[in-house]
Amino acid sequence: MSAPDPAAAKRVAGYRAAGAVCDGMVVGLGTGSTVFFAMERLGERIAEEGLSIAGVPTSYQAAMRARRYGIPLTGLDEHPELDLAIDGADQVDPRFRLIKGRGAALLREKCVCDAAREVLIVVDPSKMVETLDAGVPVEVLPFAAGTVSRRLEALGADPVLREGVRKDGPVITDNGNFIIDCGFGAITDPSRLEREIISIPGVIECGLFTGYGEKITVILGEEGGFRILSPG
Numbered sequence: 001m002s003a004p005d006p007a008a009a010k011r012v013a014g015y016r017a018a019g020a021v022c023d024g025m026v027v028g029l030g031t032g033s034t035v036f037f038a039m040e041r042l043g044e045r046i047a048e049e050g051l052s053i054a055g056v057p058t059s060y061q062a063a064m065r066a067r068r069y070g071i072p073l074t075g076l077d078e079h080p081e082l083d084l085a086i087d088g089a090d091q092v093d094p095r096f097r098l099i100k101g102r103g104a105a106l107l108r109e110k111c112v113c114d115a116a117r118e119v120l121i122v123v124d125p126s127k128m129v130e131t132l133d134a135g136v137p138v139e140v141l142p143f144a145a146g147t148v149s150r151r152l153e154a155l156g157a158d159p160v161l162r163e164g165v166r167k168d169g170p171v172i173t174d175n176g177n178f179i180i181d182c183g184f185g186a187i188t189d190p191s192r193l194e195r196e197i198i199s200i201p202g203v204i205e206c207g208l209f210t211g212y213g214e215k216i217t218v219i220l221g222e223e224g225g226f227r228i229l230s231p232g
């Protein structure tokens, strides 16, 4: 039996999400390999069907991809309420609480998730877990990285400043901040942990998304098809 192909599953999920977009919608565009498949398909629909939409990108990378695929862009100032957002995730639990931020786009991703009436989370099966236990990325004001790290340690984390790849020193986010990655082990109360992290002075945002389960639909791509998982 051949090994599962995450890229094939991601493509199925992304393409299915793009199929849910209707003419005239303003759509939040997440960051990451799965949502980029959705953007690829949206680009095809714009070219083939004349689909008319505008996208709100969550990172420079998402904006660059959108331009490549011919998706017109707008912002939250023009559209503080979005019809839909499409985004990926690093982990999803049965109550649709998420860990996001592998790509360091979590701050704008949370703004877009919050602004959207409906959110499609596109994932491959490796992302579905019973208990969230991946590292939680925390976006931090550089000035306060030291004090924030101490406070995160007091919450039980092992904070590690994220380093650049092909760039010396820390990753600088699209918003000019640092990312501190925090392993907590199995997270028994993700909502409480999210509240505790974001209440630390100097923390801009964290990658726990625990308050959006009601408006999230998960599109779980598999090699041979997909499953739509609804809240509740």
Ligand SMILES: O=C(CO)[C@H](O)[C@H](O)COP(=O)(O)O
Residues within 6 Å of the ligand: 030, 031, 032, 033, 034, 035, 087, 088, 089, 090, 099, 100, 101, 102, 103, 104, 105, 106, 109
């Ligand atoms: O949160 C994210 C970026 O900050 C991504 O959505 C998440 O990491 C999933 O990425 P991929 O679809 O490439 O697995």
